[in-house]
Amino acid sequence: MDKIVSLDAKKVVDELGVSRDIKNLKKDISTLDDVIQTELDTIDFNSKINNIEKNAISLELEYIQVQNKYLELEILHNNQDLLYQKALGVIFTDPNPLMILDSKTFKIDEVNASFSNLFNLTESQVKGKLTSELNIISLDDLLSLEKRLLNKDEISNFELKYISSTGEYKHGFLNVRLYESGGFYAVSLTDVDQLIENKNRLQDLNAKLEELNQDLMTIQSQMKQSYKDAVSLSITLLSKKSDETSEHCDRVGLFSYELASEYGFDEYHSNIIGDSARLHDIGKIEIPDEILKKPGKLDADEFNYIKRHTNKSENIFKDYKTFNLASIIALNHHEKWDGSGYPNGLKGTEIPIEARIAAVADVYDAITSKRVYKDAETHESALNEIFNESGKHFDPAVVECFIKSQTRFKEISNKFKEKKYD
Ligand SMILES: [Fe+2]
Ligand SMILES: [Fe+2]
Numbered sequence: 001m002d003k004i005v006s007l008d009a010k011k012v013v014d015e016l017g018v019s020r021d022i023k024n025l026k027k028d029i030s031t032l033d034d035v036i037q038t039e040l041d042t043i044d045f046n047s048k049i050n051n052i053e054k055n056a057i058s059l060e061l062e063y064i065q066v067q068n069k070y071l072e073l074e075i076l077h078n079n080q081d082l083l084y085q086k087a088l089g090v091i092f093t094d095p096n097p098l099m100i101l102d103s104k105t106f107k108i109d110e111v112n113a114s115f116s117n118l119f120n121l122t123e124s125q126v127k128g129k130l131t132s133e134l135n136i137i138s139l140d141d142l143l144s145l146e147k148r149l150l151n152k153d154e155i156s157n158f159e160l161k162y163i164s165s166t167g168e169y170k171h172g173f174l175n176v177r178l179y180e181s182g183g184f185y186a187v188s189l190t191d192v193d194q195l196i197e198n199k200n201r202l203q204d205l206n207a208k209l210e211e212l213n214q215d216l217m218t219i220q221s222q223m224k225q226s227y228k229d230a231v232s233l234s235i236t237l238l239s240k241k242s243d244e245t246s247e248h249c250d251r252v253g254l255f256s257y258e259l260a261s262e263y264g265f266d267e268y269h270s271n272i273i274g275d276s277a278r279l280h281d282i283g284k285i286e287i288p289d290e291i292l293k294k295p296g297k298l299d300a301d302e303f304n305y306i307k308r309h310t311n312k313s314e315n316i317f318k319d320y321k322t323f324n325l326a327s328i329i330a331l332n333h334h335e336k337w338d339g340s341g342y343p344n345g346l347k348g349t350e351i352p353i354e355a356r357i358a359a360v361a362d363v364y365d366a367i368t369s370k371r372v373y374k375d376a377e378t379h380e381s382a383l384n385e386i387f388n389e390s391g392k393h394f395d396p397a398v399v400e401c402f403i404k405s406q407t408r409f410k411e412i413s414n415k416f417k418e419k420k421y422d
Contacts, residue, residue, distance in 0.1 A: 083182030094188070099126075101185040103178060106130055106149065118191070120165030137162050138169065145174070149185070152178055162189065224271065227322060231275045234282055241285050242292055244372065247416065248365055253278030254412045255361035256354075262401035263357065276326040277358040280333045283312030295372045310334055310343050325354060333358040336393045348395075356395040360386060360402050363393070368413050379410050 088100070088110060097115035099108055108126050116122060119136050126134060132142055141160035148155055155176035161169045171192040178185050231253075239246035257274025265273060284292055287309055291302045298306065313330030317323040332346065332355030339347030351359075367382040383406060390399040402409070 083179055084184060097189045099187045101187060103183050103185055109184060118164060135163060228275055231278050234279055238282060238285055245281055245284050248369060249278050249281055251365045251412060251416055252280060252358060252361045255364060255409055256358050258405045258408050259357045259361060259398060259401050262405045272325060273354050273357060276329050277361060279326040280330045280358050281309060282316055282330060283309035286312045293372055307342050328352050329355050329358045333362055337395050338392050356398050360394050360398050364409060
Protein backbone atom coordinates (compact mmCIF):
# COMPACT_ATOMS: atom_id res chain seq x y z
CA MET A 1 0.00 0.00 0.00
CA ASP A 2 2.77 2.40 0.97
CA LYS A 3 4.09 1.77 -2.48
CA ILE A 4 0.89 2.94 -4.01
CA VAL A 5 0.54 5.99 -1.74
CA SER A 6 4.03 7.07 -2.50
CA LEU A 7 3.44 7.22 -6.29
CA ASP A 8 3.48 10.59 -7.99
CA ALA A 9 -0.01 11.05 -9.36
CA LYS A 10 1.10 12.83 -12.58
CA LYS A 11 3.69 10.20 -13.27
CA VAL A 12 1.12 7.48 -12.89
CA VAL A 13 -1.30 9.21 -15.20
CA ASP A 14 1.42 9.85 -17.72
CA GLU A 15 2.71 6.35 -17.42
CA LEU A 16 -0.65 4.77 -17.89
CA GLY A 17 -1.64 7.18 -20.69
CA VAL A 18 1.44 6.54 -22.74
CA SER A 19 1.12 2.87 -22.36
CA ARG A 20 -2.42 2.97 -23.63
CA ASP A 21 -1.50 5.18 -26.66
CA ILE A 22 1.29 2.87 -27.74
CA LYS A 23 -0.93 -0.12 -27.47
CA ASN A 24 -3.57 1.67 -29.52
CA LEU A 25 -1.01 2.86 -32.00
CA LYS A 26 0.40 -0.60 -32.41
CA LYS A 27 -3.10 -1.88 -32.84
CA ASP A 28 -3.90 0.85 -35.37
CA ILE A 29 -0.69 0.18 -37.24
CA SER A 30 -1.48 -3.48 -37.34
CA THR A 31 -4.96 -2.76 -38.65
CA LEU A 32 -3.56 -0.32 -41.20
CA ASP A 33 -1.04 -2.89 -42.34
CA ASP A 34 -3.81 -5.33 -42.98
CA VAL A 35 -5.75 -2.73 -44.86
CA ILE A 36 -2.71 -1.69 -46.88
CA GLN A 37 -1.82 -5.26 -47.57
CA THR A 38 -5.36 -5.93 -48.68
CA GLU A 39 -5.30 -2.81 -50.87
CA LEU A 40 -1.97 -3.73 -52.33
CA ASP A 41 -3.10 -7.24 -53.06
CA THR A 42 -6.19 -5.90 -54.79
CA ILE A 43 -4.22 -3.40 -56.88
CA ASP A 44 -1.64 -5.95 -58.10
CA PHE A 45 -4.26 -8.44 -59.05
CA ASN A 46 -6.20 -5.94 -61.18
CA SER A 47 -3.05 -4.73 -62.80
CA LYS A 48 -2.08 -8.27 -63.68
CA ILE A 49 -5.49 -8.88 -65.17
CA ASN A 50 -5.18 -5.69 -67.21
CA ASN A 51 -1.79 -6.61 -68.50
CA ILE A 52 -2.91 -10.06 -69.54
CA GLU A 53 -5.93 -8.60 -71.31
CA LYS A 54 -3.80 -6.03 -73.04
CA ASN A 55 -1.35 -8.67 -74.12
CA ALA A 56 -4.13 -10.87 -75.37
CA ILE A 57 -5.64 -8.04 -77.42
CA SER A 58 -2.26 -7.10 -78.76
CA LEU A 59 -1.52 -10.71 -79.68
CA GLU A 60 -4.84 -11.03 -81.39
CA LEU A 61 -4.21 -7.89 -83.42
CA GLU A 62 -0.81 -9.15 -84.28
CA TYR A 63 -2.32 -12.45 -85.36
CA ILE A 64 -4.85 -10.69 -87.59
CA GLN A 65 -2.09 -8.62 -89.11
CA VAL A 66 0.01 -11.69 -89.78
CA GLN A 67 -2.97 -13.48 -91.21
CA ASN A 68 -3.73 -10.57 -93.55
CA LYS A 69 -0.13 -10.43 -94.61
CA TYR A 70 -0.25 -14.14 -95.31
CA LEU A 71 -3.39 -13.74 -97.41
CA GLU A 72 -1.82 -10.86 -99.31
CA LEU A 73 1.24 -12.93 -100.00
CA GLU A 74 -0.85 -15.86 -101.11
CA ILE A 75 -2.79 -13.70 -103.57
CA LEU A 76 0.41 -12.13 -104.79
CA HIS A 77 1.99 -15.54 -105.21
CA ASN A 78 -0.97 -16.77 -107.25
CA ASN A 79 -0.84 -13.67 -109.43
CA GLN A 80 2.88 -14.08 -109.90
CA ASP A 81 2.34 -17.64 -111.00
CA LEU A 82 -0.35 -16.60 -113.48
CA LEU A 83 1.71 -13.77 -114.91
CA TYR A 84 4.77 -15.96 -115.06
CA GLN A 85 2.89 -18.70 -116.86
CA LYS A 86 1.62 -16.15 -119.38
CA ALA A 87 5.16 -14.85 -119.88
CA LEU A 88 6.40 -18.40 -120.42
CA GLY A 89 3.72 -18.94 -123.06
CA VAL A 90 4.95 -15.84 -124.88
CA ILE A 91 8.63 -16.64 -124.75
CA PHE A 92 8.24 -20.18 -126.02
CA THR A 93 6.23 -19.16 -129.06
CA ASP A 94 8.13 -15.98 -129.96
CA PRO A 95 10.55 -16.35 -132.90
CA ASN A 96 12.88 -13.70 -131.41
CA PRO A 97 15.42 -14.63 -128.75
CA LEU A 98 13.77 -14.03 -125.36
CA MET A 99 14.64 -14.59 -121.71
CA ILE A 100 13.04 -14.09 -118.29
CA LEU A 101 15.11 -12.62 -115.46
CA ASP A 102 14.25 -12.67 -111.78
CA SER A 103 13.53 -9.05 -110.85
CA LYS A 104 15.42 -9.27 -107.54
CA THR A 105 18.45 -11.36 -108.36
CA PHE A 106 18.66 -10.57 -112.13
CA LYS A 107 19.37 -14.24 -112.65
CA ILE A 108 18.02 -16.00 -115.72
CA ASP A 109 14.88 -18.04 -115.09
CA GLU A 110 13.99 -19.12 -118.60
CA VAL A 111 15.17 -18.71 -122.20
CA ASN A 112 13.50 -19.79 -125.43
CA ALA A 113 14.87 -22.00 -128.22
CA SER A 114 15.71 -19.01 -130.38
CA PHE A 115 17.88 -17.61 -127.58
CA SER A 116 19.64 -20.98 -127.13
CA ASN A 117 20.29 -21.23 -130.86
CA LEU A 118 21.60 -17.70 -131.21
CA PHE A 119 24.16 -18.08 -128.44
CA ASN A 120 24.64 -21.85 -128.73
CA LEU A 121 23.84 -22.24 -125.02
CA THR A 122 21.61 -24.95 -123.59
CA GLU A 123 18.88 -24.18 -121.07
CA SER A 124 20.86 -25.77 -118.24
CA GLN A 125 23.89 -23.63 -119.11
CA VAL A 126 21.94 -20.40 -118.63
CA LYS A 127 19.37 -21.10 -115.92
CA GLY A 128 20.19 -19.40 -112.61
CA LYS A 129 23.11 -17.49 -114.17
CA LEU A 130 23.62 -13.75 -114.41
CA THR A 131 23.79 -12.38 -117.95
CA SER A 132 27.28 -11.06 -117.12
CA GLU A 133 28.49 -14.62 -116.45
CA LEU A 134 27.57 -15.79 -119.95
CA ASN A 135 29.74 -13.38 -121.96
CA ILE A 136 27.02 -12.75 -124.51
CA ILE A 137 26.82 -8.95 -124.33
CA SER A 138 29.71 -6.48 -124.68
CA LEU A 139 30.91 -5.20 -121.30
CA ASP A 140 30.12 -1.51 -121.94
CA ASP A 141 26.59 -2.32 -122.99
CA LEU A 142 26.15 -4.66 -120.05
CA LEU A 143 27.18 -2.00 -117.51
CA SER A 144 24.88 0.56 -119.01
CA LEU A 145 22.09 -1.97 -119.14
CA GLU A 146 22.53 -3.05 -115.51
CA LYS A 147 22.41 0.58 -114.40
CA ARG A 148 19.12 1.07 -116.13
CA LEU A 149 17.73 -2.19 -114.77
CA LEU A 150 18.60 -1.12 -111.22
CA ASN A 151 16.71 2.12 -111.83
CA LYS A 152 13.80 -0.05 -112.96
CA ASP A 153 13.71 1.86 -116.26
CA GLU A 154 11.56 0.57 -119.07
CA ILE A 155 14.07 -0.23 -121.80
CA SER A 156 12.95 -0.08 -125.40
CA ASN A 157 15.15 -0.57 -128.47
CA PHE A 158 18.39 -0.40 -126.52
CA GLU A 159 21.05 -0.71 -129.21
CA LEU A 160 23.79 -3.13 -128.17
CA LYS A 161 26.53 -5.38 -129.42
CA TYR A 162 26.03 -9.02 -128.57
CA ILE A 163 28.38 -11.92 -129.08
CA SER A 164 26.93 -14.67 -131.26
CA SER A 165 27.71 -18.38 -131.02
CA THR A 166 30.48 -17.89 -133.62
CA GLY A 167 32.15 -15.30 -131.37
CA GLU A 168 31.36 -12.36 -133.65
CA TYR A 169 30.00 -9.06 -132.42
CA LYS A 170 26.58 -8.40 -133.87
CA HIS A 171 24.12 -5.57 -133.59
CA GLY A 172 20.84 -5.98 -131.81
CA PHE A 173 18.02 -4.10 -130.16
CA LEU A 174 17.08 -5.06 -126.63
CA ASN A 175 13.65 -4.52 -125.12
CA VAL A 176 13.14 -5.04 -121.40
CA ARG A 177 9.86 -4.94 -119.59
CA LEU A 178 9.52 -5.25 -115.84
CA TYR A 179 6.57 -7.23 -114.53
CA GLU A 180 6.88 -6.02 -110.96
CA SER A 181 3.88 -7.92 -109.60
CA GLY A 182 5.15 -11.06 -111.33
CA GLY A 183 8.65 -10.55 -110.02
CA PHE A 184 10.42 -10.82 -113.36
CA TYR A 185 11.83 -9.00 -116.36
CA ALA A 186 10.95 -10.12 -119.88
CA VAL A 187 13.93 -9.42 -122.14
CA SER A 188 13.75 -9.69 -125.94
CA LEU A 189 16.55 -9.29 -128.45
CA THR A 190 16.01 -8.29 -132.07
CA ASP A 191 18.79 -9.39 -134.36
CA VAL A 192 19.53 -6.26 -136.43
CA ASP A 193 22.04 -8.08 -138.63
CA GLN A 194 19.35 -10.59 -139.49
CA LEU A 195 16.96 -7.73 -140.25
CA ILE A 196 19.57 -6.09 -142.50
CA GLU A 197 20.28 -9.44 -144.15
CA ASN A 198 16.56 -9.99 -144.74
CA LYS A 199 16.22 -6.47 -146.14
CA ASN A 200 19.18 -7.04 -148.49
CA ARG A 201 17.76 -10.38 -149.56
CA LEU A 202 14.44 -8.69 -150.27
CA GLN A 203 16.22 -6.04 -152.33
CA ASP A 204 18.04 -8.78 -154.29
CA LEU A 205 14.76 -10.58 -154.89
CA ASN A 206 13.13 -7.36 -156.04
CA ALA A 207 16.02 -6.72 -158.42
CA LYS A 208 15.69 -10.28 -159.81
CA LEU A 209 11.94 -9.80 -160.13
CA GLU A 210 12.54 -6.59 -162.03
CA GLU A 211 14.98 -8.46 -164.35
CA LEU A 212 12.40 -11.19 -164.91
CA ASN A 213 9.80 -8.55 -165.62
CA GLN A 214 12.10 -6.95 -168.18
CA ASP A 215 12.72 -10.38 -169.74
CA LEU A 216 9.00 -11.00 -169.84
CA MET A 217 8.40 -7.66 -171.52
CA THR A 218 11.15 -8.43 -174.04
CA ILE A 219 9.63 -11.85 -174.76
CA GLN A 220 6.17 -10.28 -175.07
CA SER A 221 7.51 -7.65 -177.42
CA GLN A 222 9.36 -10.32 -179.47
CA MET A 223 6.17 -12.39 -179.67
CA LYS A 224 4.25 -9.32 -180.78
CA GLN A 225 6.84 -8.66 -183.46
CA SER A 226 6.84 -12.34 -184.52
CA TYR A 227 3.06 -12.19 -184.92
CA LYS A 228 3.33 -8.96 -186.90
CA ASP A 229 6.00 -10.58 -189.12
CA ALA A 230 3.84 -13.69 -189.68
CA VAL A 231 0.88 -11.47 -190.60
CA SER A 232 3.04 -9.36 -192.94
CA LEU A 233 4.42 -12.51 -194.58
CA SER A 234 0.87 -13.77 -195.19
CA ILE A 235 -0.12 -10.40 -196.70
CA THR A 236 2.99 -10.43 -198.89
CA LEU A 237 1.91 -13.86 -200.21
CA LEU A 238 -1.64 -12.52 -200.71
CA SER A 239 -0.22 -9.56 -202.65
CA LYS A 240 1.28 -12.05 -205.14
CA LYS A 241 -2.30 -13.06 -205.83
CA SER A 242 -3.89 -9.60 -205.65
CA ASP A 243 -2.31 -6.22 -204.80
CA GLU A 244 -5.75 -4.74 -204.46
CA THR A 245 -6.78 -7.30 -201.85
CA SER A 246 -3.52 -7.09 -199.88
CA GLU A 247 -3.62 -3.28 -199.70
CA HIS A 248 -7.26 -3.46 -198.65
CA CYS A 249 -6.20 -5.86 -195.89
CA ASP A 250 -3.43 -3.49 -194.68
CA ARG A 251 -5.86 -0.57 -194.40
CA VAL A 252 -8.57 -2.65 -192.68
CA GLY A 253 -5.89 -3.62 -190.10
CA LEU A 254 -5.07 0.05 -189.42
CA PHE A 255 -8.76 1.10 -189.26
CA SER A 256 -9.51 -1.81 -186.90
CA TYR A 257 -6.68 -0.72 -184.59
CA GLU A 258 -8.24 2.79 -184.42
CA LEU A 259 -11.73 1.43 -183.70
CA ALA A 260 -10.42 -0.99 -181.04
CA SER A 261 -8.58 1.86 -179.25
CA GLU A 262 -11.67 4.05 -179.41
CA TYR A 263 -13.80 1.16 -178.15
CA GLY A 264 -11.58 0.96 -175.04
CA PHE A 265 -9.11 -1.86 -175.71
CA ASP A 266 -5.62 -1.20 -174.33
CA GLU A 267 -2.66 -0.60 -176.62
CA TYR A 268 -1.49 -4.24 -176.55
CA HIS A 269 -4.92 -5.66 -177.45
CA SER A 270 -5.71 -2.92 -179.98
CA ASN A 271 -2.50 -3.91 -181.78
CA ILE A 272 -3.41 -7.60 -181.76
CA ILE A 273 -6.89 -6.80 -183.12
CA GLY A 274 -5.38 -4.56 -185.81
CA ASP A 275 -2.82 -7.20 -186.86
CA SER A 276 -5.42 -9.99 -186.85
CA ALA A 277 -7.91 -7.91 -188.87
CA ARG A 278 -5.25 -7.52 -191.59
CA LEU A 279 -5.81 -11.22 -192.31
CA HIS A 280 -9.62 -10.99 -192.57
CA ASP A 281 -9.67 -11.76 -196.31
CA ILE A 282 -6.78 -14.24 -196.42
CA GLY A 283 -9.19 -16.91 -197.71
CA LYS A 284 -9.41 -14.95 -200.97
CA ILE A 285 -6.05 -16.49 -201.83
CA GLU A 286 -8.09 -19.58 -202.79
CA ILE A 287 -10.62 -17.70 -204.95
CA PRO A 288 -9.93 -18.10 -208.68
CA ASP A 289 -8.66 -14.94 -210.43
CA GLU A 290 -11.55 -14.87 -212.88
CA ILE A 291 -13.94 -14.28 -209.98
CA LEU A 292 -11.65 -12.25 -207.65
CA LYS A 293 -10.46 -9.92 -210.39
CA LYS A 294 -13.66 -9.82 -212.49
CA PRO A 295 -14.11 -6.21 -213.61
CA GLY A 296 -17.91 -6.35 -213.81
CA LYS A 297 -20.68 -7.28 -211.43
CA LEU A 298 -20.55 -10.83 -210.05
CA ASP A 299 -23.47 -13.18 -210.79
CA ALA A 300 -25.21 -15.02 -207.95
CA ASP A 301 -23.04 -18.15 -208.19
CA GLU A 302 -19.86 -16.12 -208.31
CA PHE A 303 -20.98 -14.07 -205.33
CA ASN A 304 -21.87 -17.23 -203.40
CA TYR A 305 -18.44 -18.59 -204.24
CA ILE A 306 -16.64 -15.48 -203.09
CA LYS A 307 -18.62 -15.59 -199.85
CA ARG A 308 -16.78 -18.83 -199.10
CA HIS A 309 -13.57 -16.85 -198.40
CA THR A 310 -14.73 -16.63 -194.75
CA ASN A 311 -14.74 -20.40 -194.21
CA LYS A 312 -11.65 -20.81 -196.36
CA SER A 313 -9.80 -18.41 -194.01
CA GLU A 314 -10.92 -20.39 -190.98
CA ASN A 315 -9.66 -23.53 -192.65
CA ILE A 316 -6.26 -21.98 -193.40
CA PHE A 317 -5.81 -20.99 -189.73
CA LYS A 318 -7.26 -24.12 -188.12
CA ASP A 319 -3.92 -25.70 -187.19
CA TYR A 320 -2.34 -22.52 -185.80
CA LYS A 321 -3.31 -21.42 -182.32
CA THR A 322 -1.38 -18.16 -182.77
CA PHE A 323 -3.88 -17.13 -185.43
CA ASN A 324 -6.96 -17.88 -183.31
CA LEU A 325 -8.16 -14.26 -183.27
CA ALA A 326 -7.36 -13.80 -186.97
CA SER A 327 -9.48 -16.89 -187.65
CA ILE A 328 -12.40 -15.54 -185.58
CA ILE A 329 -12.32 -12.18 -187.38
CA ALA A 330 -11.95 -13.77 -190.83
CA LEU A 331 -14.89 -16.14 -190.25
CA ASN A 332 -17.25 -13.49 -188.83
CA HIS A 333 -16.47 -10.15 -190.51
CA HIS A 334 -19.43 -10.49 -192.92
CA GLU A 335 -21.93 -11.22 -190.15
CA LYS A 336 -24.45 -8.39 -189.58
CA TRP A 337 -25.81 -6.92 -186.34
CA ASP A 338 -29.42 -7.69 -187.42
CA GLY A 339 -28.56 -11.33 -188.24
CA SER A 340 -28.75 -10.98 -192.04
CA GLY A 341 -25.03 -11.60 -192.66
CA TYR A 342 -22.98 -14.69 -193.53
CA PRO A 343 -21.70 -17.41 -193.16
CA ASN A 344 -23.73 -18.31 -190.01
CA GLY A 345 -26.33 -15.52 -189.71
CA LEU A 346 -25.11 -14.56 -186.21
CA LYS A 347 -26.90 -11.66 -184.56
CA GLY A 348 -25.88 -8.79 -182.22
CA THR A 349 -23.40 -9.75 -179.56
CA GLU A 350 -23.28 -13.34 -180.85
CA ILE A 351 -20.80 -11.85 -183.30
CA PRO A 352 -17.41 -11.48 -181.59
CA ILE A 353 -16.59 -7.80 -180.92
CA GLU A 354 -13.33 -8.02 -182.90
CA ALA A 355 -15.35 -9.09 -185.98
CA ARG A 356 -17.94 -6.30 -185.40
CA ILE A 357 -15.01 -3.86 -185.38
CA ALA A 358 -13.47 -5.34 -188.56
CA ALA A 359 -16.89 -5.18 -190.31
CA VAL A 360 -17.02 -1.34 -190.08
CA ALA A 361 -13.36 -1.04 -191.10
CA ASP A 362 -13.95 -3.40 -194.06
CA VAL A 363 -16.97 -1.56 -195.46
CA TYR A 364 -15.34 1.87 -194.96
CA ASP A 365 -12.38 0.74 -197.05
CA ALA A 366 -14.56 -1.00 -199.66
CA ILE A 367 -16.46 2.26 -200.22
CA THR A 368 -13.51 4.67 -200.18
CA SER A 369 -11.11 2.66 -202.36
CA LYS A 370 -11.06 1.96 -206.07
CA ARG A 371 -11.85 -1.57 -207.18
CA VAL A 372 -11.65 -3.22 -210.61
CA TYR A 373 -15.41 -2.92 -210.81
CA LYS A 374 -15.84 0.60 -209.28
CA ASP A 375 -14.29 3.97 -208.47
CA ALA A 376 -13.37 5.21 -205.04
CA GLU A 377 -16.13 7.07 -203.20
CA THR A 378 -15.70 9.91 -200.74
CA HIS A 379 -15.26 9.69 -197.00
CA GLU A 380 -18.67 11.40 -196.62
CA SER A 381 -20.51 8.74 -198.62
CA ALA A 382 -18.86 6.05 -196.49
CA LEU A 383 -19.83 8.00 -193.36
CA ASN A 384 -23.48 8.21 -194.54
CA GLU A 385 -23.61 4.55 -195.46
CA ILE A 386 -22.14 3.40 -192.15
CA PHE A 387 -24.31 5.82 -190.15
CA ASN A 388 -27.46 4.56 -191.95
CA GLU A 389 -26.51 0.93 -191.32
CA SER A 390 -26.03 1.43 -187.56
CA GLY A 391 -28.14 -1.19 -185.78
CA LYS A 392 -28.75 -3.04 -189.10
CA HIS A 393 -25.43 -4.07 -190.59
CA PHE A 394 -23.30 -2.65 -187.80
CA ASP A 395 -23.05 -2.64 -184.02
CA PRO A 396 -24.21 0.92 -183.03
CA ALA A 397 -21.42 1.12 -180.41
CA VAL A 398 -18.77 0.48 -183.09
CA VAL A 399 -20.43 3.04 -185.41
CA GLU A 400 -20.14 5.54 -182.56
CA CYS A 401 -16.42 4.78 -182.31
CA PHE A 402 -16.06 5.22 -186.08
CA ILE A 403 -17.72 8.65 -185.95
CA LYS A 404 -15.34 9.71 -183.18
CA SER A 405 -12.23 8.47 -184.98
CA GLN A 406 -13.11 9.37 -188.58
CA THR A 407 -10.36 12.01 -188.85
CA ARG A 408 -7.75 9.30 -188.35
CA PHE A 409 -9.59 7.13 -190.93
CA LYS A 410 -9.26 9.93 -193.49
CA GLU A 411 -5.55 10.37 -192.69
CA ILE A 412 -4.88 6.64 -193.19
CA SER A 413 -6.78 6.62 -196.52
CA ASN A 414 -4.90 9.67 -197.74
CA LYS A 415 -1.50 8.23 -196.81
CA PHE A 416 -2.19 5.13 -198.90
CA LYS A 417 -3.38 7.22 -201.82
CA GLU A 418 -0.21 9.39 -201.65
CA LYS A 419 1.94 6.25 -201.48
CA LYS A 420 0.30 4.94 -204.59
CA TYR A 421 1.03 8.09 -206.58
CA ASP A 422 4.64 8.50 -205.28
FE1 LIG B 1 -14.21 -10.19 -196.70
FE1 LIG C 1 -12.46 -7.20 -196.87
